């Protein structure tokens with residue numbers, strides 16, 4: 001693949017950062033390969049993008065919703081055309097196996113199709129007034145300029161989860177892609193241009209969180225911030241937005257779990273746990289770092305789970321049978337090693353020691369092996385309660401359904417949960433008592449679909465899951481009432497006479 005030079009897209013024009021500085025995006029499977037370079041934007045560049053979005057807002061909101069949907073439909077056609085090339089780019093820039101890169105792009109395509117279809121769906125509501133001669137409506141109006149700040153791990157899907165519903169509703173957008181995957185962000189910008197979106201409606205500004213991202217959040221002319229990423233950054237953005245009286249929808253990390261009950265089908269349990277722990281090398285927000293298991297099944301489950309983890313094929317994502325690609329960067333590896341070290345310090349019984357994998361072709365990438373251990377739950381544990389974002393997995397024994405749910409809930413997060421059981425009373429108890437935004441029975445804790453809400457509770461999110469939640473986040477729901485009579489009648493029987 002040749003090195004790609006990404007540019008900012010501002011007011012329909014390709015622009016360098018005003019400083020002229022650029023940064024590199026490296027292939028995590030082989031750091032000698034530069035996937036591309038991108039402008040290292042600062043506050044002034046963001047200011048220009050916000051001005052462009054503000055200027056484009058009135059024209060864009062004035063189009064019919066159906067017309068805006070047609071632009072998104074055109075964008076979907078282009079994604080379909082470029083499906084394989086985009087999938088390859090995802091693998092190249094963020095290391096996922098090709099089939100996962102493709103799933104990322106397919107999910108993005110599904111979102112484009114879903115949002116384009118929503119253009120022709122009922123949009124507001126008609127509601128009866130207390131007064132017969134009044135018509136009352138609930139309408140949605142765009143909030144204005146939306147700043148989208150996105151992570152690297154779904155570099156095609158997540159930007160579109162947030163940008164497309166915003167655009168359909170008549171908002172204009174500034175996207176700040178992750179500094180780890182700017183080239184994927186740039187390809188999206190090129191497709192937006194090719195799809196014919198009017199200048200300034202969608203702008204893309206590359207750069208680092210503390211410069212470009214921070215300015216987007218603090219700019220007085222961004223009306224909404226849609227953030228997806230880590231708890232530390234998300235929580236910080238929430239605080240900045242609260243001080244500015246700015247609305248933000250925040251989707252953050254998780255400390256998810258597969259809960260295996262005493263009656264579980266072990267084939268399903270082992271398969272679900274393996275997919276939940278090791279898909280995307282444990283770098284999904286819905287990855288399970290915890291397998292909470294009833295002690296009755298623990299010995300047999302553990303034996304089979306370790307055997308499955310040993311089978312996991314680690315390699316370059318473009319090699320056909322690779323199951324786990326590399327971690328995204330050196331910081332990801334350091335975080336994984338730190339969690340492994342802490343597990344040992346907390347007294348874990350280590351089943352698989354993990355560690356960096358440097359053999360042969362993997363020498364120049366960020367490859368690591370599954371780290372699997374057993375540890376009793378404790379409310380003071382670090383490793384059982386903080387996101388590792390890597391193939392770092394605890395098997396946690398419990399003796400009852402109630403204890404399983406208590407252990408599951410005992411973190412600051414509440415994103416994804418899978419329960420493995422044949423007993424409807426057990427999954428029903430878990431459904432009703434566990435804190436999660438995405439729940440599964442006899443499935444892994446991964447597997448989002450775009451037309452279902454996707455987001456978390458507690459420290460995993462502030463309640464605006466994509467995609468449905470994004471429609472709510474980027475619109476004001478307003479009441480609008482029309483009188484058809486020749487006199488004024490007020491609700492609650494209120495007198496309309498000026499004097500009695």
Ligand code: NAD
Nearest residue numbers: 150151152177178208209213214229230233251252253285
């Ligand atoms: P991150 O928080 O490091 O970065 C996310 C984005 O925030 C990047 O674009 C970054 O440049 C920007 N950013 C960083 N500091 C900023 C600041 N001070 N102001 C404004 N923007 C700033 O996350 P990451 O490493 O890219 O992604 C991994 C994390 O994302 C994990 O915690 C994962 O669980 C989470 N995630 C959550 C979801 C979800 O839907 N809940 C989905 C995917 C990933």
